[in-house]
Amino acid sequence: MPYKVGRPERYGGRGPTFDTPAWLHEVPAEEVHKLDLDLILLQAPQNYLVDQYELLSSAQLRLPKVYLEHNAPRPHPTDSKHIVDDPHMLLVHVTHYNHLMWDSGCTPTRVIEHSVVIDPPVAYQGTREKGITVVNGMPQRGRLVGHDLFLALRKRVPLDLAGMLNEGMADCLGDIPYRHLHSTLAQYRFLFSPIRYTSLPLAVIEGLTIGMPIVALATTELPGVIEQGKQGFLSCDVDELSEQMQFLLTHPQEAKRMGEQARKLAHERFSMERFIRDWNAAFALVTGITAVSQVS
Numbered sequence: 001m002p003y004k005v006g007r008p009e010r011y012g013g014r015g016p017t018f019d020t021p022a023w024l025h026e027v028p029a030e031e032v033h034k035l036d037l038d039l040i041l042l043q044a045p046q047n048y049l050v051d052q053y054e055l056l057s058s059a060q061l062r063l064p065k066v067y068l069e070h071n072a073p074r075p076h077p078t079d080s081k082h083i084v085d086d087p088h089m090l091l092v093h094v095t096h097y098n099h100l101m102w103d104s105g106c107t108p109t110r111v112i113e114h115s116v117v118i119d120p121p122v123a124y125q126g127t128r129e130k131g132i133t134v135v136n137g138m139p140q141r142g143r144l145v146g147h148d149l150f151l152a153l154r155k156r157v158p159l160d161l162a163g164m165l166n167e168g169m170a171d172c173l174g175d176i177p178y179r180h181l182h183s184t185l186a187q188y189r190f191l192f193s194p195i196r197y198t199s200l201p202l203a204v205i206e207g208l209t210i211g212m213p214i215v216a217l218a219t220t221e222l223p224g225v226i227e228q229g230k231q232g233f234l235s236c237d238v239d240e241l242s243e244q245m246q247f248l249l250t251h252p253q254e255a256k257r258m259g260e261q262a263r264k265l266a267h268e269r270f271s272m273e274r275f276i277r278d279w280n281a282a283f284a285l286v287t288g289i290t291a292v293s294q295v296s
Helices: 029-034 045-055 096-101 138-145 147-154 178-185 202-210 238-250 252-269 272-287
Strands: 040-042 065-069 090-093 109-111 128-134 159-162 188-193 214-216 232-234
Touching: 029 045, 040 045, 065 272, 090 096, 090 272, 096 109, 128 178, 128 202, 128 238, 138 147, 147 159, 147 238, 159 178, 178 188, 178 202, 188 202, 188 238, 188 252, 202 214, 202 252, 214 238, 232 238, 238 252
Parallel strands: 040 065, 065 090, 090 109, 128 159, 128 188, 188 214, 214 232
Antiparallel strands: none
């Protein structure tokens, strides 16, 4: 991971609140051109348009490249053409919804869904009779992430908010260090995702993995993940969302039952073993190097 002095955007390195593994290495941005690399992974438009040409040597620019697209298409859900249109690159989408909706041009594509790392002892308790939402920068990002919905539903149902850049939001828990985030989430009765339009939120996958019931909008990839009344509830009706939250608050055993189904789903669909296998296969495809089955 390249970094620069002051850790500006795209050059932040490991980040102050994440416990990254020892095999993830930082390197000064000005030293990248000296590295012996197998492939280049790009994850943002500026990586593709600017950074690769500023950082990489001419030989590195000829290496196999993968562009990891984290986001749903914008500005339009069906008519947005992806910035990468290159038959010699691989474009990886993180949901099937994104893969369906982006115009990926002539670029080869595949879907690799997310996974998350949860400390094994952390498990759903649900003893706190509240819901929790985890969204960064909610006031700045506005309707896209459901700022208005969160405020409206908070008047009906007890809801807490966690996430960075939420200054000014009443009773916000702030940016909880990742090493403590999941044990905090596990205390709440349910996780609420108010985001209108996004890829599958990592907070939802984290909640599922912990064993939390999920309440969320029935948009983008979520209807293909959450079965109504099984791992939680989905709706585009705010009144119905409120009723579903109240149900979970007054029926803790039902919340626990849904949480058990949520954990089972996460184990089957979002496990780290599956994630590693999928990414090793993608790396093998673009490099011609045989995939390994595990990462130590």
